[in-house]
Amino acid sequence: MNIIFKTITVLLLLLFIIINIVKSSSPQTPTLFKNEEIIDNSNDVKVILIMTFKRMNDFSKCLDSIISANHSSEYHLVLTQSVSMNDYKDYNLLEEILNEKIKQNSNNKEKKLFKSITHIDTESSSKQPYGNAYFAFKNLVYGMKYTVGKLFPNLQSLIIFEEDVEISKDVFEFFESSKSIMKTDKSIKFATTAFFLHTTHPQYNWLLDKPIKRKSIRNENSLSLLIPNQLNKVTLNGEIEFKVLSWLIDRSIIDQLILDFNIIENWVIENNFEDKIENKPNTSKPELLINNCDCWNHDRYLELRFKGLKFIGSQSPRCNHIPVGGFGLSSVLDDYGFPVNQQYIKSDSFVMGTEFNGEKGIWGIVKEFLPKFECPSKINCYNNVTNQYCGTLKVSTCLNVWGPLQCVPCSGRQTSTLDPQCNLDFSSCCDKDNCSAHNPFFISMPSLH
Numbered sequence: 047m048n049i050i051f052k053t054i055t056v057l058l059l060l061l062f063i064i065i066n067i068v069k070s071s072s073p074q075t076p077t078l079f080k081n082e083e084i085i086d087n088s089n090d091v092k093v094i095l096i097m098t099f100k101r102m103n104d105f106s107k108c109l110d111s112i113i114s115a116n117h118s119s120e121y122h123l124v125l126t127q128s129v130s131m132n133d134y135k136d137y138n139l140l141e142e143i144l145n146e147k148i149k150q151n152s153n154n155k156e157k158k159l160f161k162s163i164t165h166i167d168t169e170s171s172s173k174q175p176y177g178n179a180y181f182a183f184k185n186l187v188y189g190m191k192y193t194v195g196k197l198f199p200n201l202q203s204l205i206i207f208e209e210d211v212e213i214s215k216d217v218f219e220f221f222e223s224s225k226s227i228m229k230t231d232k233s234i235k236f237a238t239t240a241f242f243l244h245t246t247h248p249q250y251n252w253l254l255d256k257p258i259k260r261k262s263i264r265n266e267n268s269l270s271l272l273i274p275n276q277l278n279k280v281t282l283n284g285e286i287e288f289k290v291l292s293w294l295i296d297r298s299i300i301d302q303l304i305l306d307f308n309i310i311e312n313w314v315i316e317n318n319f320e321d322k323i324e325n326k327p328n329t330s331k332p333e334l335l336i337n338n339c340d341c342w343n344h345d346r347y348l349e350l351r352f353k354g355l356k357f358i359g360s361q362s363p364r365c366n367h368i369p370v371g372g373f374g375l376s377s378v379l380d381d382y383g384f385p386v387n388q389q390y391i392k393s394d395s396f397v398m399g400t401e402f403n404g405e406k407g408i409w410g411i412v413k414e415f416l417p418k419f420e421c422p423s424k425i426n427c428y429n430n431v432t433n434q435y436c437g438t439l440k441v442s443t444c445l446n447v448w449g450p451l452q453c454v455p456c457s458g459r460q461t462s463t464l465d466p467q468c469n470l471d472f473s474s475c476c477d478k479d480n481c482s483a484h485n486p487f488f489i490s491m492p493s494l495h
Contacts, residue, residue, distance in 0.1 A: 085122060085162050085197045092120055093198055094160075095189050096207045098127040099177055100136045104210035104368045106143050111212035113147070113159065116390070118218060121205070123160040124197065126189025128181050130170040137167055166192050171320045179342035180314065180323045186344050187307040190300050202297050203228070211291045213239070214364040214386045219393040221294050224277070224358045227398075228296060234279065235296040236348075236357035239364035240289035241280070274389045276361040276399040282353050283403070290345040292365035299352065306351070309334050361399055362387040421453035425461060426484045427468035429476055436475035439467055439483070453487040461485055 094112065098105055112118050125144075129137050144163060151159045168188040170181040186206070194201050205221055207213070214220075217239060224237035282288065313332035314320055322330070325342045339346040366386045421443040427436045441464065443453040454461055464483035469476045 083196055084199060085164070087198070087200050089200045089202055091122065091198050091201055092205075093122045093124060093193060093201055094118075094205045094207065095124045095126060095193055096209060097182070097186055097189065098125055098140060098209040099130075099182075099185070101210050102136055102139050102143060105140060107368050108207065108209055108211055109143070109147060112207065113151070114215065115213055115217050116215055116219065117222075119158045119160060121160055121218075122162045122198070123164070124189060124193050125163070125165045126185050126192070127165065127167050128170045128177055128185045129167040130172055130177060130181075134167075137165075141165060164192075164197060172323075173321070178323050179325045179344070180320070183307065183342060183344040183347070184311065187303055191304050194297070194300060194304075201300075203294055204297075204300060205294050206290065206292075208291050210368045211365045212368055212386065213292055214388055216387070216389075216391045217292065217364045219391055220277075220360050220364055220396070222393040223396040224294055226393075227277070227358060231279075231356070234356040234358055235299050235352065236282075236288070236355070237294040237359070238289055238357060239292040239360045241357075241359040272362040272387070273399070274362040274387050275391045275396050277396050278359045278361050278399050279401045280357055280359050281403050282349055282355050282357060284350050284353055288345065288349050288357060290348065291367070306334060360387070362389075422486050424486055425455065425464055426486055427472055427476070427481045428484055429480050430482050431477075431480050434475060436468065436472040436481055439464055439471065443486070452485045454485055 096105075096108070125140065127137055127140060144165065148159060148163075151157075166189065168181075168185045170177055170184070172178050172181050190204065193204065203225055205218075220239060221237060224234075228234045228237070310332050313334075314323075317330075319330070323342060324330075327340045331340065331342070335342065335347065338350045341347065364387050423440055423442050424438045425441045425443065426438055428434065429436055441455050443455055455464070461483045465481065468481040468483050469479040472481060475481070
């Protein structure tokens with residue numbers, strides 16, 4: 047009996063050894079993480095760079111959106127992530143998300159995930175929960191520097207996404223069409239899927255509809271005027287919000303930004319300023335920033351540093367912030383007033399529309415007469431019977447010019463939809479649901495149309 051037991055044990059041990067030898071000699075599933083100095087040195091390589099920090103739920107949804115877009119598998123993916131105070135919790139969480147996406151996609155024989163994935167970290171010493179504008183700028187430029195310096199030395203243009211956006215199915219068709227135009231028109235150095243030149247219809251003027259606050263008002267008339275396959279050529283003049291949610295940048299601008307940020311970073315280090323960043327005008331900054339935007343924001347810096355250059359804008363927006371809840375916050379339907387375009391447009395079907403010079407328009411003139419005015423973040427509640435002021439709801443509001451000038455909820459909803467909230471929050475003053483919501487600002491200026 048003892049001999050039989052020993053024989054079986056030996057046989058099992060031999061079987062285990064044989065299985066592992068076969069397993070080790072079998073080809074392994076290649077990982078998508080690359081560590082080579084150079085992944086691809088061709089001129090026509092396609093690369094996506096995603097700026098990330100701590101919004102991992104948003105990042106996961108953003109990645110799903112990119113994977114779902116047409117032709118995304120033709121691109122290499124680079125992730126540049128700020129790591130604050132050597133806390134790698136979110137960095138590790140991002141890698142878990144990536145590995146889960148790779149695992150989910152491993153059985154998809156029709157579509158590869160990406161050509162490669164590279165995940166890098168950039169150091170941050172910010173003690174703020176979500177960093178600051180300087181470290182966001184650093185994260186972007188370091189991501190660019192690593193991408194062209196180590197991975198893709200002959201890269202001609204780069205697509206950049208922020209971690210909290212979702213994109214349309216045809217966003218890469220838009221970028222490919224923009225790239226082909228940029229090859230022949232050297233004055234164009236950028237392309238963006240989100241900007242405020244939404245239409246050229248004579249009854250819709252972006253210079254009017256653009257609010258003092260960031261978001262615009264959703265307007266059904268405006269929605270009906272969008273042309274999904276139209277591109278606009280626009281001059282950067284500092285009067286336009288060039289949105290960096292989902293955009294493309296030319297290699298020449300990448301090289302210049304790297305040089306610029308070297309100067310900015312050296313100033314910060316020499317002055318021991320990393321923990322003293324204050325993103326306000328007339329505060330201490332390197333001369334390069336003061337002479338341009340007087341700020342630390344990379345998006346505002348882009349607008350003013352490269353003033354006079356051109357960009358291509360998608361006339362029908364092809365990105366949104368990831369939807370979140372609450373009054374006046376972004377959602378698929380009302381971010382920037384317009385939904386993500388979901389009409390599939392092939393890259394050879396885009397047409398050039400109107401060229402805009404980006405000069406100051408009526409809205410810029412109006413702002414000169416209201417230099418300190420900004421829509422307050424509130425809606426007032428009044429008792430309809432007694433006209434008594436009962437209280438204020440904290441709501442993000444924007445200036446609506448369709449009719450009398452009014453500060454209305456940025457979400458585009460009617461002010462009256464907040465009546466129940468007034469009655470709920472101020473029940474003793476409202477007495478039997480007699481309250482209604484009122485806009486805090488009203489001026490009748492129909493001549494603006």
